[in-house]
């Protein structure tokens with residue numbers, strides 16, 4: 001709702017009241033309409049201030065309402081009514097003014113903000129555009145270039161930056177509401193003509209077409225198939241070239257298209273998934289809201305390779321005092337040089353003068369004896385990690401949490417090597433660890449709820465999307481990646497080229513196809529894991545069936561030929577030299593594949609893009625269903641958040657499990673059955689029991705899956 005109060009000095013105060021972010025629900029909009037009407041009709045009212053309850057102006061439209069039929073007064077005429085008032089209206093912006101909230105403020109005659117308030121038009125991140133006049137008023141106020149930047153990226157800016165861009169009239173470090181109330185009294189009777197943004201011309205540079213065309217090219221490149229950023233440029237073109245009323249019509253037309261697109265639904269699902277995963281539950285019944293966490297202020301990182309360095313920086317940025325340990329002299333001295341520079345760069349990028357925490361370097365494990373939490377980031381070798389966990393258990397205080405950054409090894413085994421198995425948990429970061437948003441928090445069988453809560457909380461402080469997952473080989477993300485990369489290798493055996501597979505996946509929206517990604521992370525990573533699993537290496541028969549299932553030795557043979565990817569300048573592609581970044585097709589790979597197929601009597605066939613996409617994605621999705629079935633992820637949102645934030649799954653496609661729902665569960669099942677018939681030796685193609693049950697239950701919407709899984713588990717059918 002919105003409340004109306006008449007204050008001394010004849011100022012009407014309209015307060016938006018809808019915790020936690022005062023979103024513009026139907027009730028709030030109805031409240032504003034009534035309060036504006038009272039302000040018009042009451043002769044005692046000389047000016048108006050609009051604010052939000054609890055120091056938060058407004059978080060925009062109530063996103064939950066987008067899922068059903070819209071009701072209540074629409075926002076566009078409401079904002080016009082405010083703009084048309086002949087009594088001055090001032091927006092007092094504290095906390096946040098986002099989306100429809102900022103559009104409401106743009107309809108006011110003046111805006112006064114706290115310096116730290118967050119302002120922005122983030123609709124693009126929800127697959128929409130600011131359709132309450134935002135695309136038309138903002139460029140009239142801040143100019144076309146600034147509006148293009150803010151609306152196509154959706155980035156939040158501070159009150160201070162908003163002042164620089166001319167979006168607000170004044171900022172304060174004190175109470176924006178107090179200043180606004182005083183200001184409202186002082187401007188009674190001033191003419192308002194120049195304050196009604198819809199009546200002003202758009203502020204454009206001379207060469208509008210050139211600017212818009214250049215911007216469109218950039219936006220299309222960045223968008224990777226997302227529709228909303230492109231539509232935003234279209235709406236801003238209308239603002240720059242058409243009268244306000246026509247521009248507004250164009251804005252609405254584009255919004256209607258976006259609103260009904262699958263992309264908007266996917267992005268809104270992704271918004272809520274991100275929040276759902278913070279509300280973790282464990283099979284034991286421990287949950288985010290019934291478990292206490294400890295606040296960590298001192299931490300250590302063991303092993304200063306690429307991952308360890310990034311983790312140390314991430315911890316320091318979150319305000320922790322960090323001990324960084326590396327036993328190899330050369331690596332330690334490199335880290336001493338590089339890590340402070342990384343820290344400074346990232347602090348600068350986040351607008352901080354200095355990082356809130358500090359990092360000290362040392363070469364002895366004894367130096368971690370006093371810290372509250374240790375993250376091990378040594379080489380991915382179980383024997384090495386077990387030895388380290390035994391040492392840490394002896395050296396550290398009894399209540400120190402011991403965490404491993406392993407990307408797939410058994411957390412229970414590591415816990416068993418210590419005297420404190422309840423305090424052992426996995427913290428699986430993604431490279432570069434100080435930048436990538438995802439953190440898989442791997443809960444071992446004996447990890448205590450307090451340990452999980454502490455690490456989830458720590459992840460949040462580091463600005464990560466932390467997802468609690470179960471302990472199984474590869475956890476969630478890498479477990480699903482395995483059948484996906486395996487399919488890609490099989491496709492090469494059958495006639496595809498790496499470029500062709502990558503193109504299909506990149507057109508789907510991945511920033512990189514599977515082979516370019518493999519070149520970037522290094523082909524030796526998987527090679528080492530396969531050797532440890534006894535799948536390849538000396539003494540292993542060079543067949544295409546290993547351990548009872550189809551196996552492609554192609555990546556092993558690439559490694560044996562010294563083609564480890566970018567680091568060696570050669571992999572599935574060729575690069576300018578070791579460490580090169582620009583991938584070019586390599587005729588060597590064609591010859592290699594031809595020889596391989598000839599050796600194994602494989603006839604190359606032309607493989608359609610559809611088959612490539614279906615086999616890669618559906619085998620990954622099928623593994624996702626198996627993970628849900630095994631209880632290794634609490635719900636589909638957890639898997640989707642992992643893929644969006646850690647594996648480059650295009651956000652506008654929601655995540656793999658959401659995508660399965662969009663395609664239709666019955667169709668995914670039918671396709672898996674089809675490919676399984678063609679390739680009966682490929683185990684990951686065998687449809688999961690859960691997928692079958694969901695289809696049998698009439699393919700319920702994704703929001704209902706958790707309930708069904710829980711029910712079926714109780715009845716032990718999964």
Ligand SMILES: CCCCCCCC/C=C\C=C\CC(=O)SCCNC(=O)CCNC(=O)[C@H](O)C(C)(C)COP(=O)(O)OP(=O)(O)OC[C@H]1O[C@@H](n2cnc3c(N)ncnc32)[C@H](O)[C@@H]1OP(=O)(O)O
Nearest residue numbers: 023059060061062063064075098099100122131132259275
């Ligand atoms: C057919 C055609 C129809 C066309 C209609 C045309 C007319 C359209 C007119 C106007 C359209 C306007 C579009 C918009 O305004 S879209 C919304 C834009 N706003 C946003 O994107 C903000 C989203 N929220 C956030 O970014 C953050 O939540 C933030 C506000 C920064 C607060 O962050 P934080 O303090 O970290 O808190 P949480 O994120 O955990 O959020 C707390 C809970 O609040 C819920 N929430 C937040 N924002 C909204 C919202 N806008 N609507 C509904 N709910 C919201 C969030 O889910 C959390 O809930 P819970 O505690 O249950 O998890």
